[in-house]
Amino acid sequence: ARHQGKNQILFFDPQLTERAQRRLTQEHDILQGLEQEQFALFLQPQIDMASGKLVGAEALLRMRQPDGSYSLPEELIANAEEIGVIGALGRWALEEACRVLAGWQKRGIPLPLNVNISALQLRESGTVWHLQELLERHRIRPGSLVLELTETAQIGDAAQAKSLLGALQEAGVAVALDDFGTGYANLSYLHQFRSLPISKLKMDRSFVSMLPDDDTMVRIVAAIAEITDLGVIAEGVETEAQRDWLLARGITIGQGYLFDGPLSLADFEKWLATLSPS
Ligand code: C2E
Ligand code: CA
């Protein structure tokens, strides 16, 4: 064994491939990060683009680096999934989100908070139970915790999807389909979703970024939303032209750098305090 720092012992076994070694290090980093509270949720405002009012927020995972900066989550989450520690990380994110929500509720702030969760995570045994327990313990108002479901295609067959999402609905958790329009959202899939308790679609940033020059895909997504009777949240709204196009199509809720990027909890709450109650 080679010693690295104080409590850190990494075992070097010639039998282990470099890849396996890297996994061990990553697993160690994530678990230590949880222990040492190096994770944070940053919050990005969701805006009613017609009135400019704040209508919600999305929680985005960040990990504090030794230099005080925060790393972005995509690679971290992919690694956590691969090495099997996404469960612990996801539970942390849900607990933290409920803590934030409970704080808002105590202060009379009726803002919903969206948290990302992958279909695989949701399927892990114990996740739905954990959610029920969290909502009860923090006395979260039904509908105020919204799960943004990613990698929806992995939710399983129609029966599995129905029973999972049904259980969430009963627990008072709302569900939005994330990255809508990408991946496996084919027509039969959509048909299946019609009968599921889903409240919103998040239109993927890759579509919004085509606006206003190439609007075909956005019109398709908007039409699907209309047919399925689901509200749409447009992601990655960066320009006034994009906002105006979306508004003209009746897509009113947007999220993006035009309004604000993800803010630390402290910054978000400072900003919240300056808003006049509506
Ligand atoms: P996502 O759910 O699609 O989240 C939106 C991403 O777009 C965020 O990246 C956000 O910072 C970024 N974004 C927001 N507005 C704009 C904009 O106007 N322009 C551009 N170019 N980007 C914008 P972020 O924070 O790096 O998150 C990346 C992905 O990581 C998320 O994509 C989500 O799939 C995943 N993720 C984040 N937090 C969690 C988590 O707690 N659990 C899980 N399972 N996944 C998470
Ligand atoms: Ca999301």
Ligand code: CA
């Ligand atoms: Ca998305």
Ligand code: CA
């Ligand atoms: Ca994404």
